[in-house]
Amino acid sequence: MRAAASTVDGLPTAAADGSVAQWTDRYTHAVMDTFGPPQRVLVRGEGPYVWDADGNRYLDLLGGIAVNSLGHGHPTLTAAISAQLGTLGHVSNFFGSPTQIAFAERLLQLAQAPDGSRVFLTNSGTEANEAAFKLARRTGRPRILALEGAFHGRTMGALALTHKAAYREPFEPLPGGVEWVPFGDVAALEAALAPGDVAALFVEPLQGEAGVLPLPPGYLAEARRLTARHGTLLVLDEVQTGMGRTGSWFAHQLPHIGGGVVPDAVTVAKGLGGGFPVGALLAFGDSTASLLGRGQHGSTFGGNPVASAAGLATIGVIERDGLLEHVTGLGARLRRRILDLDTPLVEAVRGEGLLIGIGLSAPVAPAVASRALAAGFIVNPVNPTSIRLAPPFVLTDEQAGTFVDFLAELDPAEVAA
Numbered sequence: 558m559r560a561a562a563s564t565v566d567g568l569p570t571a572a573a574d575g576s577v578a579q580w581t582d583r584y585t586h587a588v589m590d591t592f593g594p595p596q597r598v599l600v601r602g603e604g605p606y607v608w609d610a611d612g613n614r615y616l617d618l619l620g621g622i623a624v625n626s627l628g629h630g631h632p633t634l635t636a637a638i639s640a641q642l643g644t645l646g647h648v649s650n651f652f653g654s655p656t657q658i659a660f661a662e663r664l665l666q667l668a669q670a671p672d673g674s675r676v677f678l679t680n681s682g683t684e685a686n687e688a689a690f691k692l693a694r695r696t697g698r699p700r701i702l703a704l705e706g707a708f709h710g711r712t713m714g715a716l717a718l719t720h721k722a723a724y725r726e727p728f729e730p731l732p733g734g735v736e737w738v739p740f741g742d743v744a745a746l747e748a749a750l751a752p753g754d755v756a757a758l759f760v761e762p763l764q765g766e767a768g769v770l771p772l773p774p775g776y777l778a779e780a781r782r783l784t785a786r787h788g789t790l791l792v793l794d795e796v797q798t799g800m801g802r803t804g805s806w807f808a809h810q811l812p813h814i815g816g817g818v819v820p821d822a823v824t825v826a827k828g829l830g831g832g833f834p835v836g837a838l839l840a841f842g843d844s845t846a847s848l849l850g851r852g853q854h855g856s857t858f859g860g861n862p863v864a865s866a867a868g869l870a871t872i873g874v875i876e877r878d879g880l881l882e883h884v885t886g887l888g889a890r891l892r893r894r895i896l897d898l899d900t901p902l903v904e905a906v907r908g909e910g911l912l913i914g915i916g917l918s919a920p921v922a923p924a925v926a927s928r929a930l931a932a933g934f935i936v937n938p939v940n941p942t943s944i945r946l947a948p949p950f951v952l953t954d955e956q957a958g959t960f961v962d963f964l965a966e967l968d969p970a971e972v973a974a
């Protein structure tokens with residue numbers, strides 16, 4: 558006997574209904590042009606691979622922008638999501654669920670957050686930063702600092718923290734009081750904090766959207782010392798760097814990055830749900846966690862049991878399969894192999910774990926990325942001179958090696974043309 562119909566009209570089944578060209582045409586008529594036309598229309602994924610509607614396979618070295626940490630179609634994640642949806646899919650925040658509670662506890666434990674710390678669950682990174690922005694406002698202090706080059710999201714509050722003028726200016730007026738301090742400049746930070754009226758400093762341990770830029774060694778520790786002295790909250794935006802991406806649960810836990818800092822708040826999203834939309838604000842210690850009081854923030858979907866199950870399953874697989882060690886080892890080997898290439902194209906390799914920026918000797922990143930795509934590799938030209946890689950943690954050395962071989966054979970003259 559057939560179970561109750563497991564599909565309905567209107568759900569496309571893989572590529573059945575058209576080619577990449579046909580889907581792309583439909584996309585442009587139905588989906589807003591904010592992202593430009595899609596590079597390909599993808600229909601299926603498995604492990605580190607995805608397939609487009611024409612049947613072409615790609616090695617996904619971007620992982621949905623640091624999201625698909627377990628790769629595509631992971632059986633444990635899929636089962637956890639399905640089981641939770643079939644048990645209890647959603648409840649309002651008038652109610653709690655064991656999955657939500659266990660997820661919040663697990664995040665605090667991974668972050669080694671002190672007693673009294675608490676979590677606000679969101680659906681995305683920008684919302685996690687939005688919550689942190691509101692929390693910072695509750696200090697009553699007027700100024701907020703972020704770093705030049707910072708990216709914190711696209712909703713109005715998170716956008717107000719984002720440095721790139723082209724993202725912000727069309728949407729002004731934005732929430733006020735935000736200033737940017739020069740990247741990695743301790744003296745400038747000290748001067749900006751000195752008046753004692755700064756609510757919070759927002760920092761990415763590595764700036765992802767700026768091209769995978771690490772902070773100068775010691776900067777975070779100095780930022781912690783100075784913010785503590787002036788009563789300013791230190792908010793670490795680990796939306797891109799967190800949840801194992803750098804080989805540690807959080808980038809600031811790496812001794813050479815964080816130097817043992819204990820922040821006041823951390824935001825996460827991207828890899829948190831292994832591909833399921835979920836984010837979180839972790840507030841460290843009771844006094845910070847209490848800044849947002851009853852009724853002062855909310856979210857219909859935040860804490861959704863299915864999203865929480867996705868987070869718990871993703872964390873569980875990373876732990877069970879020893880993926881943090883794999884990310885550290887593979888990341889180091891991959892960065893070394895790219896750096897050792899005998900090509901004038903590659904000038905530098907930056908990053909930690911599997912968040913990698915390849916610095917090019919000329920502004921040819923878009924051309925390199927489009928050659929890569931044609932050869933079956935998804936990478937991201939994060940700026941004109943940098944290629945970003947943020948592949949699934951399940952990537953093997955052999956699979957990564959196929960991209961190194963591609964780079965080795967790429968003719969610099971061809972991409973310069």
Ligand SMILES: *Cc1c(COP(=O)(O)O)cnc(C)c1O
Binds near residue numbers: 686708711761
């Ligand atoms: C991607 C990103 C965000 C925004 O997250 P969304 O889920 O796209 O809203 C914020 N901060 C950093 C550092 C990011 O990389």
